[in-house]
Amino acid sequence: MLMEPALNPFAPGSGVKPPALVGRQQEIDAFDLLVARAKANAAGDRGILLTGLRGVGKTVLLNEFSEMARRNGWLVVQFEAQAGEGGAEAVRKKLARELQLGVRRLRQTPAWSHLREQGLGSISNISVSLGLQGLTADLKFAAGRADSRELDIDLEEMIEDVSVSMRKARAGFALVIDEMQDLDPGLLGALLTAQHAAGQRGWPFYIIGGGLPSLPGRLSESRSYAERLFHYRMIGKLDDKSAADALTVPIERLGAVLKGEPLQTVLSAAGGYAYFLQAYGRTLWEAASEKEITVGDAKLAVELGTADLDHGFFVARWQxxxxxxxxxxxxxxxxxxxxxxxxxxxxxxxxxxxxxxxxxxxxxxxxxxxxxxxxxxxxxxxxxxxxxxxxxx
Ligand SMILES: Nc1ncnc2c1ncn2[C@@H]1O[C@H](COP(=O)(O)OP(=O)(O)OP(=O)(O)O)[C@@H](O)[C@H]1O
Ligand SMILES: [Mg+2]
Missing domain, CATH: 1.10.10.10 (Winged helix-like DNA-binding domain superfamily/Winged helix DNA-binding domain)
Incomplete structure (x- = not known):
């Protein structure tokens, strides 16, 4: 059967990989260039910050960047910042944990032998001051640095040791931080200082962040030079062609047809927003009765999709x-x-x-x-x- 519910390719959700990732080629190319330059041991690059409203596709893009970097042998440490009480402490632990997991994944790569000489010791030491046990005993490494228990100093030393090792392997070290506007001032300041040092000394270390449009302002408050450390990319609505592709590519892949007025009906309801496209895509699949989707199907889908959004996406905030x-x-x-x-x-x-x-x-x-x-x-x-x-x- 054609419109089998089980085959519905659309699943709107936070950070969920879309059935067709569209309209972000510029960002992907920019990250690709960063990876290529690290491979060539080029220095002086900036980190990348993605800013935008809720549901535009920042997390999906960060995940994509992480995958690209990992495929190229990078150390990738990805975590989400957390606001409110206990947030700062929880995030430090997450950072330590992800650091440890991240280096473990590099065991089969060229970077490993370099990290054993320089990097693993610092990660072990900084883990302790971030609130986690050091690397477990099965990892043998030379004694490291990053043990002053001063966050600024330790972070910078760890980042230096790790990125120098990664450079020897012609790869880089990325800290991928989602919801970055929620980072506590202490960790944020220390990270910016480290990114600054990395840029000046040519370490292949990059903060790749995602957050609300208030993020650049928060960074500038923390360090006056923050603006010069990053390429800022506003992630917004998808252009018309990409928005159409987000719907038609997955639908056509499954042998159905969406074009003309039915397509326009859904597109105008979604207004180019990634999350809305996935939400209406899902109801479109549910509403469709035959291989070629009709205007009637599309209108019903918009009605159902809007109700879903009202009862989920919006009401969660309203309540x-x-x-x-x-x-x-x-x-x-x-x-x-x-x-x-x-x-x-x-x-x-x-x-x-x-x-x-x-x-x-x-x-x-x-x-x-x-x-x-x-x-x-x-x-x-x-x-x-x-x-x-x-x-x-
Ligand atoms: N480029 C894209 N093309 C098609 N769909 C996308 C694209 N980017 C994201 N989506 C879809 O949009 C939804 C929201 O994506 P995501 O969670 O990445 O947004 P976000 O900007 O991180 O939102 P939030 O600020 O709430 O965390 C997901 O269902 C995802 O599959
Ligand atoms: Mg997100």
């Missing part, structure tokens, strides 16, 4: 907000997807500016809004403004 915070969000939604000037909100809500700052702070902490610039607020999720307009309470 996290208190009544007062919802009034704040509703006042923002007058500007559609925004941004909104905070000064404007006091007028709309009949409250003075200072009484709104704590609501603003809590909504930022909950990840529902962010400050694209000083004095502005905006939803982290595309379509949130329209969703709020559809809500009764």
């Amino acid at each position: 996290r907000a208190t009544q007062a915070e919802r009034r704040y969000l509703r006042a923002m939604s007058q500007d559609g997807e925004g941004p909104t000037a905070t000064a404007e909100l006091s007028g709309r809500l009949g409250k003075d500016h200072s009484s709104l700052t704590s609501q603003r702070a809590r909504l930022i902490e909950k990840g529902i809004i962010f400050a694209p610039e000083h004095g502005l607020v905006q939803f982290t999720v595309p379509g949130m403004g329209a969703f709020i307009t559809r809500q009764q309470d």
Whole structure:
């Protein structure tokens, strides 16, 4: 049977590899170049930061970069930052754990013998100060550095030792950090210092980060030179051709046909957002009754998909907000997807500016809004403004 539910290629979800990864060739090429330059032992490259709203495809792209780097023998250490109480401690442990797992994966590669001479000892030592046991006894290595218990110093020494070893193997060392806006100031500052040193001394060490559009601002607050350490890439809507491919490629691969008005109907509902394309793709497959998808199928799919998004993607955020915070969000939604000037909100809500700052702070902490610039607020999720307009309470 053709539209077998079990064959549905679409599965919207955080970081889930899409059935067709489209429209990100520029970013992939940029990373490819970084890998090629590391192979040639070229120096002076910058890390890459992907910024964008929720659901645009940052994590998927970071995963892609990690795979590319690993295929080329790199040490890749990937983790997600975590806000709130206990976040800093948990992230340090994750970093240590991923470092240890990462080097273990290199056992069969040319980098291993170099790491044994220089690198493994530092990783073992820094693991202890990051809150984890050192490398287990089955790994024998020369004594390392990175044991001062000062995060800045230890991180930099470990990164130096590891990246010098990786360079000998014509590969690199990547720290892939998702939700990077949530890194605690201590670790963030230490990492930026290390990236700075790496750039100056030609170590093939790169921070590859993903985060909300507020990320570049956070980095500049931490280190004034941060802007010069990275190539920033805004990840946004997919262009029309790519958005169409995101739907038609997986569908055609399975022998069905999607074109013309039915295709346009779904595309205009999704507005080029990666997550929405996957969500509508899934309902399109569910709604389709024959090999060639009809306008009727497409309209039904949009209805079902919008309901799914309302009950999942959007409502998860809406329910996290208190009544007062919802009034704040509703006042923002007058500007559609925004941004909104905070000064404007006091007028709309009949409250003075200072009484709104704590609501603003809590909504930022909950990840529902962010400050694209000083004095502005905006939803982290595309379509949130329209969703709020559809809500009764
Ligand atoms: N280039 C792409 N082409 C098609 N689909 C994509 C693409 N990138 C991501 N997607 C799909 O979009 C959805 C969201 O992707 P992802 O989780 O990477 O977004 P994100 O930007 O990391 O979101 P968040 O900020 O919520 O973490 C996933 O279902 C994924 O499969
Ligand atoms: Mg993500």
